[in-house]
Amino acid sequence: MTFRDRLIATIRAARPALESPGVIVVGSEVPNLLEPGAAATLVISQDLDLGVPVERHAALKERLGELSAFEPSVDEPSVWTPRVEGLLELNFVGIDPAQDPAEAYVFEDDRLPLLVFGALSLVSRGTEVELGGARLALPRPAGLLLEKLLTDRTGEKGERDLLVALGVLATSTAGDLDELVLLYRTLRSELRHAARSGLTVLSLLAPRSGMPDPQPRRAEIALLLRRLEEGDAEDP
Secondary structure (H helix, E strand, C coil), X not given: XXXXXXXXXXXXXXXXXXXXXXXXXXCCCHHHHHCHHHCCCCCCCCEEEEEEEHHHHHHHHCCHHHCCCEEECXXXXXXXXXXXXXXXXXXXXXXCCCCCCCCEEEECCCCCCEEEEHHHHHCCEEEEEEECCEEEEEXXXXXXXXXXXXXXXCHHHHHHHHHHHHHHHHCCCHHHHHHHHHXXXXXXXXXXXHHHHHHHHHHHXXXXXXXXXXXXXXXXXXXXXXXHHHHHHHCC
């Protein structure tokens, strides 16, 4: 079974959650789903991240009983593990548009608590795609790209987040990048600095098997970094 087969099987099994109002696919599988034909050539992680707006939590909770192929992890109830072979884990994370991008909090619940990452407040609903018999919403590329650049992680996980950003960048249009620059300019100075630092680190990463390769895109990354810096210079 190929990774794409596993991803599609997971989407099919997770349809009740994916089609719950407001739920958006976020995280490492977005670049795979943005590839032509959802080719899924990038094996960055082994889970499917579902962004849940906190105001839509109750609607999703009503459909959890339909996720017969998954069960909540004992250690992390926001992570649902497969009951059958050939599926990826589901990782539920919270989205709060009013949250400070630098902060996080726990949305408490008896069945599906959520860690609400502040940087996900930059993510908004974008295009919808149909795959595996399910209709799923993807985020607007600009918000997801900026969220990954701001995510404060180090080591292996931090580098993987940056490679997700690279995968989104590889499929972004000129309009997406214009939107990114405008969204960037709404951030306060320390968050702008963090985003630029993320781009700098990304440009220096070494290639990894099965993941987006930063080397052929270093000029593109440098150009985007220059646009962000020029925008800073224009602001009073």
